[in-house]
Amino acid sequence: MRDMIVFGEDFGGLPSSTQHLIRHLPKMRKIIWVNSIGLRQPKLNANDCRRAVSKLIGQPKQGFSTPSQVPDNVHIVNLRTIPAPSSHISRQLAKTMMLNQLLPILAEHHIEKPILWSSLPTVADLCGHLNESGVIYYCGDDFSALSGVDHHVVAEHEEKMVKKANLVLGASEAICAKFPHNKTLLLPHGVDVDLFSQPAPIALDFPQNGKPIAGFYGSLSNWLDYDLINFVALNLPGWDFLFIGPNEMPYNPLPKLANIHYLGPKPHNQLPCYSQHWQASLLPFKSNKQIQACNPLKLLEYLAAGAPIVATPFPALERYSKYVNVVESAHEMSEALKMTNYEPKHSADIVADDSWRARSQFVRSLLDMI
Structure with missing residues (x-):
């Protein structure tokens, strides 16, 4: 060896x-x-x-x-x-x-x-x-x-x-x-199947005001669609939108809305304390060359955590398309998020071989x- x-x-x-x-x-x-x-x-x-x-x-x-x-x-x-x-x-x-x-x-x-x-x-x-x-x-x-x-x-x-x-x-x-x-x-x-699928306690700074929460973790960079995020947050004032991760932009790019919360970066082993407890996981990407080639780590981690996923389209989703709500617009994302109230949790068996x-x-x- x-x-x-x-x-x-x-x-x-x-x-x-x-x-x-x-x-x-x-x-x-x-x-x-x-x-x-x-x-x-x-x-x-x-x-x-x-x-x-x-x-x-x-x-x-x-x-x-x-x-x-x-x-x-x-x-x-x-x-x-x-x-x-x-x-x-x-x-x-x-x-x-x-x-x-x-x-x-x-x-x-x-x-x-x-x-x-x-x-x-x-x-x-x-x-x-x-x-x-x-x-x-x-x-x-x-x-x-x-x-x-x-x-x-x-x-x-x-x-x-x-x-x-x-x-x-x-x-x-x-x-x-x-x-x-x-x-x-x-x-x-x-994916670390055990880390993301085994029950994790809810994070101390997780918003608990009774609203459903749509969450994203990862870098705040220029491949996120902030216009989309803004429109969806405006469309759903009864929802909170939670963002976790380092900010790679020279300013905070998230819309300045009361229902958008930015918690900054968190240790990797603490992410299930958020993703297991929000209503829906988000992948709100722009459509560009980088995203077309990407295979984001968080996709499999979201699947293992179990919450319904709402995402803009990119090729790596195709294998898991029946487990992901793929949307093309702010209206479709808003409607998909509302429908997650009626979706069951995913089983981690989906990614057991990954x-x-x-x-x-x-x-x-x-x-x-x-």
């Missing part, structure tokens, strides 16, 4: 799909986890400057896991680097900086010929320089459509990453279609073949 070096998102906070997969692999495998090396160059604003400095000094962002939350076989590394370098000189400098830090760490942990797993295309320049026995590129998003990314720079890195990879894994059919068919496989997101444990078993079989 070969060890691994994993380039992923910053470990901790809301766990990524890569974190879920790695946590369920056998603990005999030593894993060097490299926190995010970035997908875009910083702009001249305070937030980006802080983020750039943190990368240059190797500091993780807030929300990083404490040692007690990190599996014993996982060693986390924060590299000093240049985020998403574009020029030849900056790419060579970034590569040299990272190799000078990584190679001694691999030697210290007696890791030879590891499998290199990357969830970021900006790792491409390191491929072939870490004495790796194979390369897996796991693409969970369409980076060409992802907001807040240097699309041209990332596209160049991704093209090289795909060429270097022995195997490419895509989180959706749309993502897989971008890559060579002879080395690309579908690896959909999974557990992260099952996904990791599939990944383990692939690792043994590399």
Whole structure:
């Protein structure tokens, strides 16, 4: 069983799909986890400057896991680097900086010929320089459509990453279609079935004023349809609308209405304390290239939690369409929410075969073949 070096998102906070997969692999495998090396160059604003400095000094962002939350076989590394370098000189400098830090760490942990797993295309320049026995590129998003990314720079890195990879894994059919068919496989997101289906106590800050609640958790970003949310909240003054998650916008984009409540981000293991107790789960997405390619983690988590789901259309819904109320307008969403009063709770059996444990078993079989 070969060890691994994993380039992923910053470990901790809301766990990524890569974190879920790695946590369920056998603990005999030593894993060097490299926190995010970035997908875009910083702009001249305070937030980006802080983020750039943190990368240059190797500091993780807030929300990083404490040692007690990190599996014993996982060693986390924060590299000093240049985020998403574009020029030849900056790419060579970034590569040299990272190799000078990584190679001694691999030697210290007696890791030879590891499998290199990357969830970021900006790792491409390191491929072939870490004495790796194979390369897996796991693409969970369409980076060409992802907001807040240097699309041209990332596209160049991704093209090289795909060429270097022995195997490419895509989180959706749309993502897989971008890559060579002879080395690309579908690896959909999974779900922690037990966490989201076993009864959880209601959160202390959950609104309890007798109104039905429609809830959403996830980032407040530009792929949410705030006009739709505004119209639906106006149409249903007898409902409350609850939003949970980090705000990625420079301002609070939620409509300023009395029945819209924003609670900020919550730990992942506390989300069932909300989603099991609201009347309906929301997926109010815009229709854009990113959403057409997405396979949101929260869809399966919503299904496991059991509340009726009301969503705008996107391809990943098709497999679960008979369990989701798909709507095209604010009027349809308002009517669908009213009808959820008469819908029974879903059974977690719907997603029993989609557990992260099952996904990791599939990944383990692939690792043994590399």
